[in-house]
Amino acid sequence: MIVSATKTQAGTAAEGRDGAQAPRLSTDFLNNFSEALMLIELAASDPGIVEDLQAWRSIGYREHFEASSLRCASAALAAYDGVDPRRRQAFEQVCQSMTRLVMTVNALLVELPRPAELPLIIEVASEALRKLISRSAQFINANGTVDIATFDDAALQKEIDRLLVR
Structure with a gap:
């Protein structure tokens, strides 16, 4: 049986102390x-896609759900x-890194003449x-129960495997 480490950990975090469903990200x-x-x-x-990418705008987690009409928006907020402030800040820093990466590629795509190494840049940035x-x-x-700043897929999976052996 294959069990996703994050889904198993998420499942344990979903129930509150009183047995009620806790809000979920x-x-x-x-x-x-x-x-x-x-x-x-x-x-x-x-190259026609570049205009669409130029129109792309980053939005924060809070702003996304404040403007959302999804049923889960208030629970997501x-x-x-409820996420530990240090973990939330680390998550926001990862989101800022993603935004900087997108904006950097965006700037390179509009540069004329385009850099010869652009396909390689796109490949590396995409990965x-x-x-x-x-x-x-x-x-x-x-x-939000894992520390995104030190998140280690292999270590988390080992911990889940250890818990499942019990």
Whole structure:
């Protein structure tokens, strides 16, 4: 049986002390960064996509859900408020890193003439952005109970495996 480490940890964090469902963070927020990733990857082969990427704007977790009409928006905000402030700050720093990465690629895509190494830059930036999105998703799926600054996929999976052996 394969068990996702973050889903197992998220499942234990979902119930409050009184047995009621605790508010949960939501990965819907990451759709904005996934859209930027898609646009970056498409821009390598379709220069017309650059305008769409130029229009992309970063938005914070709180701002995203304050403007959202999703049913889970208020719960996602309540969960976010419940995350340890140091972990929340580390998560926000990862989000800022993703934004800087997107903006850097954005600037290179409008540069004329385009750098000869642009395809390699896009490949490297896309991989880095994909990893940061994945790390952010794991933080959100664990409902903020992992320290994103020191998050180690392998160590977390080992801990979950150890718990499942019991």
